[in-house]
Amino acid sequence: MAQRRYLLDEDAIPRNWYNVAADLPSMPPPPLNPGTGQPIGPDDLSPIFPMGLIQQEVSAERWIPIPDPVRAIYSMWRPTPLYRALGLEAALGTTCKIFYKYEGVSPSGSHKTNTSVPQAFYNREEGVTRLATETGAGQWGSALSFACRLFEMECKVYMVRASYDQKPYRRSMIRTWGAEVVASPSPDTHAGRDILEADPASTGSLGIAISEAVEDAATRDDTKYALGSVLNHVLLHQTIVGMEAREQLAMAGADPDVLVGCVGGGSNFAGLVFPFLADKAAGKDIRIVAAEPAACPTLTRGHYGYDFGDTAKTAPLLAMHTLGHGFVPPAIHSGGLRYHGMAPLVSHLVHTGLVEARAYKQSECFAEAVRFARAEGIIPAPEPSHALRAVVEEVERAREEGVEKTILFNLCGHGNFDMAAYDAYLSGEMVDTELPQAELDIAAAELEGLPALP
Numbered sequence: 001m002a003q004r005r006y007l008l009d010e011d012a013i014p015r016n017w018y019n020v021a022a023d024l025p026s027m028p029p030p031p032l033n034p035g036t037g038q039p040i041g042p043d044d045l046s047p048i049f050p051m052g053l054i055q056q057e058v059s060a061e062r063w064i065p066i067p068d069p070v071r072a073i074y075s076m077w078r079p080t081p082l083y084r085a086l087g088l089e090a091a092l093g094t095t096c097k098i099f100y101k102y103e104g105v106s107p108s109g110s111h112k113t114n115t116s117v118p119q120a121f122y123n124r125e126e127g128v129t130r131l132a133t134e135t136g137a138g139q140w141g142s143a144l145s146f147a148c149r150l151f152e153m154e155c156k157v158y159m160v161r162a163s164y165d166q167k168p169y170r171r172s173m174i175r176t177w178g179a180e181v182v183a184s185p186s187p188d189t190h191a192g193r194d195i196l197e198a199d200p201a202s203t204g205s206l207g208i209a210i211s212e213a214v215e216d217a218a219t220r221d222d223t224k225y226a227l228g229s230v231l232n233h234v235l236l237h238q239t240i241v242g243m244e245a246r247e248q249l250a251m252a253g254a255d256p257d258v259l260v261g262c263v264g265g266g267s268n269f270a271g272l273v274f275p276f277l278a279d280k281a282a283g284k285d286i287r288i289v290a291a292e293p294a295a296c297p298t299l300t301r302g303h304y305g306y307d308f309g310d311t312a313k314t315a316p317l318l319a320m321h322t323l324g325h326g327f328v329p330p331a332i333h334s335g336g337l338r339y340h341g342m343a344p345l346v347s348h349l350v351h352t353g354l355v356e357a358r359a360y361k362q363s364e365c366f367a368e369a370v371r372f373a374r375a376e377g378i379i380p381a382p383e384p385s386h387a388l389r390a391v392v393e394e395v396e397r398a399r400e401e402g403v404e405k406t407i408l409f410n411l412c413g414h415g416n417f418d419m420a421a422y423d424a425y426l427s428g429e430m431v432d433t434e435l436p437q438a439e440l441d442i443a444a445a446e447l448e449g450l451p452a453l454p
């Protein structure tokens with residue numbers, strides 16, 4: 001019988017996070033202070049982040065030790081399994097080998113707990129008692145609510161209105177672990193009230209929810225802000241995914257030709273691929289593919305330059321691919337991928353050609369998610385269905401070229417709370433939104449006058 005699962009003991013949970021900054025041929029341009037336009041330093045970030053995380057944000061050390069209390073909590077679900085997708089391979093009739101790292105076994109059902117736990121830990125160490133955050137799909141909000149419970153902290157989650165309405169059980173999860181959750185834009189902040197005044201029916205966006213959470217943290221002494229993606233320290237925490245996968249692939253005697261992840265802000269993708277990147281930069285023949293929604297095509301149709309990380313222009317200016325900080329993506333079912341920007345590290349890798357980006361429509365992604373569920377059993381979250389679509393494209397390409405490839409992708413979450421989205425797909429009601437170039441041009445116009453890249 002062919003082996004399906006590759007499992008590691010608890011003792012194999014990594015002892016360090018891997019910092020890709022130590023091995024990249026070049027780094028992205030630095031973040032800028034939104035007021036002065038100058039590169040930001042620790043003092044700019046200290047009102048909203050604890051020093052432990054700020055140090056990680058700017059570190060050039062290759063290995064950053066994982067504190068024992070964080071490792072102990074990781075052992076609740078880590079190491080996560082690596083699967084050989086034997087069922088999917090059979091369904092596709094391919095001789096390619098397909099592997100997936102399954103992060104849906106975490107308590108909240110996605111990779112997000114890999115960073116929510118250390119974020120809560122470092123804040124608690126420095127005496128912070130309350131965290132404020134945004135959430136798109138509700139995956140990050142539930143992961144942070146879980147982590148705050150473990151460290152006996154309060155938590156407030158600003159949940160993008162579109163997801164708040166689509167995913168009521170994510171709200172229930174957030175409340176079960178003890179956090180407060182409100183729909184964003186909300187009447188609780190200046191940023192939210194301004195947006196509601198201009199558009200009372202706003203479906204919200206991650207950019208708006210970030211503005212609300214940053215304002216909450218900046219205006220209360222007991223509160224700091226936690227971000228579920230984009231920043232260097234968040235991507236760093238996710239690298240345990242790729243580090244474990246490397247060991248598990250070695251157990252399987254496999255060497256990947258292609259790595260695939262979906263991208264919203266870039267963290268699950270980075271977590272899987274960064275530990276393989278030094279090999280690629282040193283000339284190893286690995287293709288790395290980032291899959292995003294056609295309804296929010298940041299990497300494939302966005303502009304590469306400085307932009308604000310949030311809609312209210314309070315967050316730092318980041319060097320990234322962006323659709324414009326005011327861009328409100330159509331209300332697709334992959335709430336976690338509705339972000340106007342991208343992690344500067346991921347943008348830089350796309351810009352320098354180490355990573356390829358592709359965009360897919362949601363119905364073609366759900367078709368693959370359903371095929372996967374029927375072949376492998378697990379129901380994927382809508383976000384990684386984009387990675388699945390890219391995997392199938394890779395399989396088709398290998399067939400055309402007459403080669404056998406080994407493909408690894410990150411199945412970064414399950415979709416057990418996303419059944420309304422599956423219902424929409426299965427009943428033929430799912431709509432694919434076309435984004436006319438004119439709409440993107442209007443959003444990009446707001447980038448004029450912002451600092452140029454060096």
Ligand SMILES: Cc1ncc(COP(=O)(O)O)c(C=O)c1O
Pocket residue numbers: 110111136137138139140228229230262263264265266267268269335336337381383384412413414
């Ligand atoms: C399951 C899942 N996958 C992917 C993402 C996108 O985030 P990132 O690109 O940081 O992994 C999210 C974000 O909420 C998510 O919930």
